[in-house]
Amino acid sequence: MQITEKMVVTLNYTLKDDDGNVIDSAQDGSFTYLHGAANIIPGLENALIGKGEGDSLSVTIEPEEGYGERNDSMTQVVSRDLFEGDEEITVGMQFHAESPDGQPMTVSVAHIEGDDVTIDGNHPLAGVRLNFDVNVVGIREASAEEMEHGHVHGPDGHHH
Numbered sequence: 001m002q003i004t005e006k007m008v009v010t011l012n013y014t015l016k017d018d019d020g021n022v023i024d025s026a027q028d029g030s031f032t033y034l035h036g037a038a039n040i041i042p043g044l045e046n047a048l049i050g051k052g053e054g055d056s057l058s059v060t061i062e063p064e065e066g067y068g069e070r071n072d073s074m075t076q077v078v079s080r081d082l083f084e085g086d087e088e089i090t091v092g093m094q095f096h097a098e099s100p101d102g103q104p105m106t107v108s109v110a111h112i113e114g115d116d117v118t119i120d121g122n123h124p125l126a127g128v129r130l131n132f133d134v135n136v137v138g139i140r141e142a143s144a145e146e147m148e149h150g151h152v153h154g155p156d157g158h159h160h
């Protein structure tokens with residue numbers, strides 16, 4: 001069986017940046033995705049087409065095929081007063097927000113100086129070259145329900 005549209009694929013992988021730092025990893029067969037449904041970044045999805053169970057590959061993905069280039073206009077300085085509650089604001093904290101066109105987005109705190117908080121709406125991996133070592137652990141056909149939903153359901157069926 002080969003990876004193509006409408007297949008549910010299980011991968012073990014390690015993701016590193018160009019300095020060799022591990023950004024993300026799944027080695028226990030717990031990562032599955034529906035191929036052809038934009039569940040994963042385009043560069044990785046394309047590299048996996050035609051691969052079979054047991055295949056290994058190393059692939060380097062440029063930002064435009066990954067999480068996009070950084071966009072400095074998505075960074076802005078806001079007043080600390082804007083943050084509700086009395087939770088302490090720290091660098092690296094993430095918040096759910098709405099983009100100017102109403103799309104849900106995640107912003108993170110990039111910098112704090114006095115009452116000025118710099119928030120960044122870029123994906124944390126925007127502008128980063130991604131180096132994947134991937135092993136294809138399993139491939140199966142997607143169910144009709146999974147195809148309709150555009151994502152994988154767990155072994156016990158529906159999880160949402």
Ligand SMILES: [Zn+2]
Nearest residue numbers: 149151153160
């Ligand atoms: Zn579903």
